[in-house]
Amino acid sequence: MTWVKKGLIYSPNMDRAWSKSHAQVPTVDLISDNVLRIYYSSRDAQNRSHISYIEVNPKNPKEILYEHPEPILDLGKLGAFDESGLMPSSVVTINDIKYLYYTGWSIGKTVPYHNTIGLAVSDDGVNFRKAGEGPVLSTTLQEPYFIGTAEVMMLNGVWGCWYASCTGWELIDGKPEPRYHIKFAESKNGIDWIRNGAIAIDYKDQNEGGIVKATILVGEEYEMWFSYRGIKDYRFNSSNSYRIGYAHSQDGRQWVRRDEFAGLNVSKIGWDSQMVAYPSVFNIGNKKVIIYNGNAFGKEGFGYAEWEGSDEK
Helix, strand or coil: CEEEEEEEEECCCCCECCECEEEEEEEEEECCCCCEEEEEEEECCCCCEEEEEEEEECCEEEEEEEECCCCCCCCCCCCCCCCCEEEEEEEEEECCEEEEEEEEEEECCCCCEEEEEEEEEECCCCCEEECCCCCCECCCCCCCCCEEEEEEEEECCEEEEEEEEEEEEEEECCEEEEEEEEEEEEECCCCCEEEEEEEEECCCCCCEEEEEEEEEEECCCEEEEEEEEECCCCCCCHHHCCEEEEEEECCCCCEEECHHHCCCCCCCCCCCCCCCEEEEEEEECCEEEEEEECHHHHCCCEEEEEEECCCCC
């Protein structure tokens, strides 16, 4: 049982002012059996991330049907939580309204950045308006550092959110590096969230530095794929860089981590030979598809693989 890689789908269009590098954190919305919309973030010359999208044939994601020429959201105002960048995380459709949860970036002084989670809504998935100038999920007394990359879906009649929560920064080789794992929150309306510190996916040992970007499928049980990395030298040392992990659950709250069943690793050569990260999984018919980033956090774009084999664990 494994993912069979099918190759690169999309590389960043470097001819546009807002898109000079990266096509990062692909986030899927299956519009129909014939159209899959993939939101992603691309960086401008100032390293600020902007969200846009492409549409592909879900049965053959290499077939690009449409490429949107502009960002779908503006950067935040001066001093706002998303003034330095926006990255998509999750799209939820409720009563024909699209809820796009995204990570907002601001630049720090003693640490390089601060993340929180914003929300934008749309009637068509193309023209979005921010829910407000502030985030819907931010730091608290119990979570003082940063949070981001939310996976949001309905869970037994309530909104569930699985998000990255930073547990602290430490100096490694003279540079501040964060540690973060995945926590769980719930809500009655998708805006006001209840958090009790519940950890969904925790560090497996002291050498693990980051667990991020949950993506969940619901069948006979809940299945989650996510990214995890080492605590140091993860940007350029492939052995410590992001890999895809896996967990399963009976209720979406208590998870059993089984990375050996993730089924996707780096290739011997090519665009995903150093890193695999930021998965987004969906079903089309009886086929399971994963879209993910490769080397350098998506600098070369995103590709896909299809699941083949047994689901027995």
